[in-house]
Amino acid sequence: MTRTPLRTAPPGVRRLVNRLLALLVAFVVWHLFARGPGSSSGFPTPLESMESAVDLAGTSVYWSNIATSVETALLGLGLAVLIGLPIGLLIGADERARRSTQLILDFGRTVPAIALLPLFLLMFGATRSLGLVLIVVSAVWPVIIQASYAVGEISPQLRRVGQAYHLTRWHRLRYLIAPSMLPFVFVGLRIAATISLLMAISSEFLGGSDGLGYLLLQAMQINDTHRAFVYSFTAALLGLVLNLVFVLLQRRVLWWHPSVRKGGAS
């Protein structure tokens, strides 16, 4: 009986039902694990986790610490963009600069920022500055690299159009250069945003300043697995939301780009 209406249901509904089913299966497996092998280490069942989540959602500590983490991440991202974008554009504008900075950029982006944490912890202590510095140091690289690529991606053909049709400086910047670079800069921004959130929470966890990471640290110290679980989930959800924001943003600003637009070829 239940199968027939589902088959005739619109694809959107069918997809939703399928997703819910997958989620249900995951919950069942989780539940069985928590009751069985996980029970000795205090692994919470889905239901228990949900209870703790509801409890925590009623506290202001939970929300204010989330806000702190998000704020740190966004502030750090903003700083990384403010610093990285001009540097990237300058490097990209000059072939020699691009070649000579290659090594530094490769080095910079491969150094794990976490490895620098002890050093920064000594310098800044358990403060928000620590988080910001850590974010900038790790998120600035994708911004620089993508911005420097972006400059090289302005088609010579379009530059000639600008020249041949005597476009004003402002029109060239607004209608030719900026849109040409946007897809590349956007990728950098998206990577940097993910790093920022990750680094914000990591720095709170390892350094001990306020935020979601600190809550996680506290829960761990008193062996409160139920709450620790909720905090981890919260962090994951923040990541998902961030991703969603960027997908929507991309649709808005890059609607003409082959990766986004509907219909048409090449």
Next chain:
Amino acid sequence: MKTQTTLSKGEPDGGASGPIMRVRGLGHSYGEREVLKGLDFEVGRGELMCVVGPSGVGKTTLLECLTGLRRPSEGEVLFDGERIEAPPRGLAIVFQDYSRSLMPWLSVLDNVVLPLRSAGVARDERERTAREALAEVGLSDFTGHYPWQLSGGMQQRVAIARALAYRPAVVVMDEPFASVDAQTRADLEDLLLRVREHLGITVLLVTHDIDEAVYLSDRVLALGGKPAGIRSLLTVDLPAPREQVATKSLPRFAELRSQVYRLIRDV
């Protein structure tokens, strides 16, 4: 027709006589490699001239020098009596690669309008001019579309409309129909002949296709040799109006095309 008056009144010559473009002792080298040498010719007002030559002969270099996009290492190009240093205002260029010369983030209309905005043309006037130009190439119903929603041939028509709306005295085209299929190509060729007849503009078209050159031209400039020079500047005495089937089956058409063929192949 009203279209004619608005679109063609931008001609800077104001009825002046004499050639619109004059090329004197033009030559160009890339470092040691000499590409063009000793070119002397003139393009008359209202003339349609095709520059034809095999691939790699230096047609694009010549076009760049003629339009002011590149500074020639020797000689000079005069546009309406003035030496060209940068692309002159009375000249519009249609590039080969339409997909890269149109802006995907601007609608068809905005692509055509943008140069006029930069030139400071008032909003009403630039919109009207752009719409007329788009009507001229048969794209009145697609002004709100984006280039990538159109076929290759239609995109190239947008590029042509952009050139026409700029109200140039001369339109320079670089292999404009090289990237479209044969049928579209024939359609675009005829469109070009119609528009040129209607607006009385001068057209300088670079192509490697001998048939196309002979079919379109008043005169064909055959380029050949290394460094490339003018092999011949021959007048195409085919009757107007040209027609894809009838014109191309004339014995004279066959004569001319084999003449051009021999000119650019034989060394």
